Each structure stands twice: as structure tokens, then as C-alpha cells.
Amino acid sequence: MVQLGMSTRQPPVWQILVINGPNLNLLGTRETSVYGAVTLADIELSCQQQAQQLGLEVAFFQSNHEGALVDRIQQVQQQSVDLIVINPAAYTHTSVALRDALLAVARPVIEVHLSNVYRREPFRHHSFIRDIAVGQITGFGPDVYRLALHAAVHYLQNSLN
Ligand code: DQA
Secondary structure, eight states: OOOTTOOOOOOOOEEEEEEEOTTGGGTTTSSHHHHOSOOHHHHHHHHHHHHHHHTEEEEEEEOSOHHHHHHHHHHGGGTTOOEEEEEOGGGGGTOHHHHHHHHHHTOOEEEEESSOGGGSOGGGSOOSSGGGSSEEEESSTTHHHHHHHHHHHHHHHHHHO
């Protein structure tokens, strides 16, 4: 018997892809005065925990190679990825190819950086991604990834209304 008034509808489970660019595999040992001692594995674990609390599914990808990053972004076209969180690392400042790939797959993008790039060398002040992103989160260390997951939920919920 159908119980009227009792909804079995579940909230949507959003699928988020977190992409990290070159040298971020070295987090934990790389320039620790800038990037801290937390490893990429630590960041992925804390994102997984955060994702469970937020009702998200999160997948991760890291590469040191621009073409591999472009290939991974292109795969999104065949997948049900709702939003991309990306730390393009040095490619932030150089890569038209990453920008074009993100435009091609037409998913909302949140750009993150562990360091505050605007307090660093002038060449880090330019981003090829920032104007095609929903927003940018920069300078809060490893927390930027968890902040981005929160921002993703807000953005996706608002896009439903
Ligand atoms: C970075 C900032 C970039 O300028 C740099 O090339 C990186 C890391 C960050 O997370 O602070 O590799 O994206």
C-alpha cells in the first residue's frame, strides 16, 4: 500500500571530480614553508570524509602532464560529473589547453590554490581559469579543498532552484 505523504525521495548525490596539476603529488615535502606538511593522500582522505557528510561522491586525479590533464577533463563528457574542483598548479598561469578543455566539457569549475597566489610573484597573479570558474578559493592551505566541496554543494543546490 502506498503511504501518502511519506516521501521516499533521496537528496541528489552530486558527483565531484577533484583534479590536481603538476608537483602537487609532492605535497608534504615540497616547499613546506609555502604549501605545508600535509600530503595529497591526506587531502584526499579528508575530502572523502567531508564528502560523506555532505552527501557527495568525489573522485580524484593528479598528473604532472598537461595532456593527461586535458584527457581526464575530456572524459567527463562520458561521465555524470556535476562539478570540477581543480588546482591546475603551474598550468594555472600558462595553459590555454586546460582552459579550452574545461570550456569544452561545460561543467561548473571551482579553482583552488593552497597558497595565496596574489601575495606571491606577479606571474602567479594571472590565471587562465579564473574567469571561466564559478569562483576561486586561494590561500587557506589544504582547507581550500574542503571549502570547495562546501561551495560546490551551495552552487549545485542553488542551480536546482
Ligand atoms: C599552487 C600555486 C601555483 O602558482 C603553483 O605553481 C603550484 C601550486 C597552489 O596550490 O598554491 O604548483 O597552485
